[in-house]
Amino acid sequence: MGSEDRRLDVLRAIVEDYVETREPVGSRMLVERHRLGVSPATIRNDMAALEEGGYIAQPHTSAGRVPTDKGYRMFVDRLSTVKALSTPEKRAIQDFLENAVDLDDVVDRSVRLLAQLTHQVAVVQYPSLRHSAMRHLELVPVGERRLLVVLITDTGRVEQRTLELAGPVTDLLVAEMRTRLNAVASGQRLAQLVGTLENLPDAFAPIDRPLVRSVIQVIEETLAEESEERIVLAGTANLARGGGMDFTHTLSPVLEALEEQVVLLRLLTEMAQDSVTVAVRIGHETQHEGLVETSFVTTGYGNDGDSVARIGSIGPTRMDYPGTIAAVRAVARYLSRILAA
Incomplete structure (x- = not known):
C-alpha cells in the first residue's frame, strides 16, 4: 500500500471516529480502534501530513484532530461503499409512501420519512412545472360567467385558475376546446407548451x-408563475436536539x-x-455564511429517470455521509416509483 492510500485510510478512520464519538481523534485512538497495519509513529507522521495538507485540524482545546471541509470532501469523493438500508427500512419506506393519497401527501410523507431516517433536516422541492409534462387539461364552467381551467401534470401536480368570461359559453364550445387542447397538449413538456398552443385558435x-x-393565456400565465418553486422542510427540531447535531456557534444563522x-x-x-447521482456540498461549499457548518446531500427524483425536482438532507459537516447518501437515494427512488405509477 502506497503512502497516499495509507493516508486516505487514516483520514477515513479519523472521519468515522469523529462522526461516531464527536471527540477529536488522537493517534492512540486510531491504533486502538483500527487495524491500520502500521506503527503508531507512522500514523503520527500520516496525521502530520494530513494536517499539513489541510485535511485535518487541531481544535484549540484538544490534542486530537478533527476533519476539515477539505478532509470531508476527500472522504466523500473516495467513498467506495454506501451503507445499504436494511430490508425492514426499505419496506417501511415503500409502505409509508404508497399509502399517500395525492402529490401533497407524497411530498409531505417523503420529507418526514427522510428526516426520521437521517435524524437531520430533510428538504423536498415540489415537482417543477417546467420539468413536468401535461397529463390532462380540464375545463369546467362555473355558473354563466366563469370557467375553471385545471392543469394536471404527469407528476400528479394540479394547478387550477378561474377565467372570468365576457358572456355565457356553450357546453359544445367548452367540449371542443377541451378536446383540441388535450389533443395538442397531452404528453407535452410544459416548457414547450407555449409554442405548441400558439396556432390553436386558428382551428376555431x-x-x-x-x-x-384567453384560455391559452391563463395556461401560459400559470406556467410562468414563480410561485411554482415550493420547498418543504421537516426535522428542523433535529437541529436543536443534543443527540443529532452539534454546532460550535449558535443555531440562529442555520435556522x-x-x-x-x-x-x-x-x-x-x-x-x-452536478454530474454525480447524489450531490454533496460541504461547509463553505454552500457559499452561505449561515451554512458554513452544514452539509447538503441531494439527488433528483422523477419518473422515467427524468429528474423533475430534488430531495435531500441537511446536517452538520460531521454527518454520517454513507448513511445519509443511502437514505436520500432510497427515498428518492421510491418517490420516483410512486410518481410514475
Missing part, C-alpha cells in the same frame, strides 16, 4: 377565438438560512448541475 370559428386565446427559500432553491439548482 372566428367568433370563438378570443375565448380560446435563518433554512427559512430563506431562495437560499435553498439556489443550492438545489446548483447541485442539479
